[in-house]
Amino acid sequence: xxxxxxxxxxxxxxxxxxxxxxxxxxxxxxxxxxxxxxxxxxxxxxxxxxxxxxxxxxxxxxxxxxxxxxxxxxxxxxxxxxxxxxxxxxxxxxxxxxxxxxxxxxxxxxxxxxxxxxxxxxxxxxxxxxxxxxxxxxx
Numbered sequence: 001x002x003x004x005x006x007x008x009x010x011x012x013x014x015x016x017x018x019x020x021x022x023x024x025x026x027x028x029x030x031x032x033x034x035x036x037x038x039x040x041x042x043x044x045x046x047x048x049x050x051x052x053x054x055x056x057x058x059x060x061x062x063x064x065x066x067x068x069x070x071x072x073x074x075x076x077x078x079x080x081x082x083x084x085x086x087x088x089x090x091x092x093x094x095x096x097x098x099x100x101x102x103x104x105x106x107x108x109x110x111x112x113x114x115x116x117x118x119x120x121x122x123x124x125x126x127x128x129x130x131x132x133x134x135x136x137x138x139x
Contacts, residue, residue: 015024020037108122109115112129 014026016027016030017024018030018033018037020034023033025033105118107116108119110117110122110125110129112126112133115125117125
């Protein structure tokens with residue numbers, strides 16, 4: 001445990017704090033930082049240090065993270081949950097026994113163009129189709 005604390009203390013000692021925005025950063029970054037910090041004085045900077053030291057302190061248990069209360073689970077479902085599948089099964093069985101089979105529609109196929117028609121349309125179409133073919137063949 002002390003080894004972890006020694007490591008985090010060393011990291012915090014190496015960080016340099018900017019006097020304007022109060023951010024902590026490494027030496028290499030701090031060399032370039034004042035120019036950027038002076039250009040944007042109106043921007044509020046985040047004071048928190050986001051580095052592994054913070055992460056380690058949380059993992060070690062030194063920092064306490066607030067825990068929200070766990071609310072009890074509300075069971076809004078009705079007690080008929082087990083009844084429903086049996087009801088649906090019985091309805092499906094009833095449907096199977098009384099299934100209505102639609103009548104088979106006899107479509108007639110035109111011998112000339114091979115299209116299918118019902119009985120009334122077939123009679124009209126055959127007359128039309130034969131007259132069309134005669135017109136095409138006559139020139």
